[in-house]
Amino acid sequence: MLQTSNYSLVLSLQFLLLSYDLFVNSFSELLRMAPVIQLVLFIIQDIAVLFNIIIIFLMFFNTFVFQAGLVNLLFHKFKGTIILTAVYLALSISLHVWVMNLRWKNSNSFVWTDGLQTLFVFQRLAAVLYCYFYKRTAVRLGDPRFYQDSLWLRKEFMQVRR
């Protein structure tokens, strides 16, 4: 059974990482006095997303549903989050690599092309959706029914077996 204190701690960590992600997405263009600042911000941002993925998977492994072998059920319930997070990480890394590659010599140069602009829009949109889905999943994983045997789980199990 998930302890309330542990869950609170994990949830705080997740929200901290999400907040950092939102902060970098919002203010990275503003904080580009030197290319190295942006580089550090981007690296930490990508690591934060990676950490969030690890944490959410550890939370999945901790559920009774997962331990009962109903991995499919978990995946079905949270596939949106899993896919979006993976897509967002890929988009973030590619945008960061691209932007840093163009701005490494001179951080105040005009580097925008249509391709970069498109990637930028998609990455930022994915960030919002990732934030929403991730937050929702993290909050929903606090439901005690995920951590104990219940009628709901048995019903779901029967549905999966069919």
Place this chain on the structure above:
Amino acid sequence: MRADSGTRLEEGPPRPPRALPPVPSAIQDDVPLSRPKKKKPRTKNTLASASLEGLAQTAVRRPSESSEPPTKELEEHPEAPVQRRQKKMRPPIELETSFTQKKTSGSSLLQDENNIDGEPAEEAVIQKPRRKTKKTQPAELQYANELGVEDEDIITDEQNSPEQQSIFTAPTGVSQPVGKVFVEKSRRFQAADRSELIKTTENIDVSMDMKPSWTTRDVALSVHRAFRMIGLFSHGFLAGCAVWNIVVIYVLAGEELSNFSNLLQQYKTLVYPFQSLLYLLLSLSTISAFDRIDFAKTSIAIRNFLALDPTALASFLYFTALILSLSQQMASDRIHLYTPSSVNGSLWAAGIEEQILQPWIVVNLVVALLVGLSWLFMSYRPGMDLSEGILEKIV
């Protein structure tokens, strides 16, 4: 404690041995023991032999025995004053944990021997008080369980007749629960009422049950509500910011948007801070709006949108505003890097200003309108939150 021993004295007549005060086995009325502690081995022997005599004696002496011993002892033994002092001291001494332990070790030896010899009930019952005190030690740790003794087990027996208790019955050595419970307070065992203690332990249980009521679901719900509050704030703040922004742009651009160079010069320092703030607030507002319509359940969200639910409409408008705002990133960066066309390497060639700024201003205006409209829609049903209902009910 005194009250307890008193009750034992009252119990006396039907069950004589129990009536004896809870003294060390050495101070028995039948056995003349002047120095009980020094001559332990002898004591045992005399006890063993005396116990056999006791078999015969008890049957004869039983009725008067219980009330007599204290006075008898005083008469029989020369060291009576000492014993009296001991007796006076007895209740507190007996309460001493260490003392009790010492004695129990000695008395257990005696008891074992007595059992072998087929000792009468008299001897066994003398041991009883000690056993009781001994029992209170573990009971102190888990007295909650021990307290759950049924009332009928407690000896308040006046009705037990001597006939019922055969003198040949082997001593069982099993202690009976008493009405009092001995609780150790400041290194002394003190008698406390059982029913009162049960009440207090029940209260503790209740308070222990209250604690885990703060479950993970409550944590999740409180976090969700906290975020909804942040979202509510961001809706209004975003609408205000967007309106302020468009007003500033129009003021700087002059009448009929004739003074673009002034706008660029003044606004180039503001463009990125505002763009960043706009993205931050738009993200928060969009997430909050999605939360309210439970966007993850697409079918419900689409149905709500088609039914022209204000919250669903607002979330759609927020998302559109977000896309529009992001699409202006290239233009914003160009404004941020503005240098007059006369400067070498300028991004702003002569005559290009209107071409770039016109759509940029229109998009900003549309964003401001969308955001303002969304705020109105949100405030139409501020309490709506489908996610919370789902969090509370179904997984």
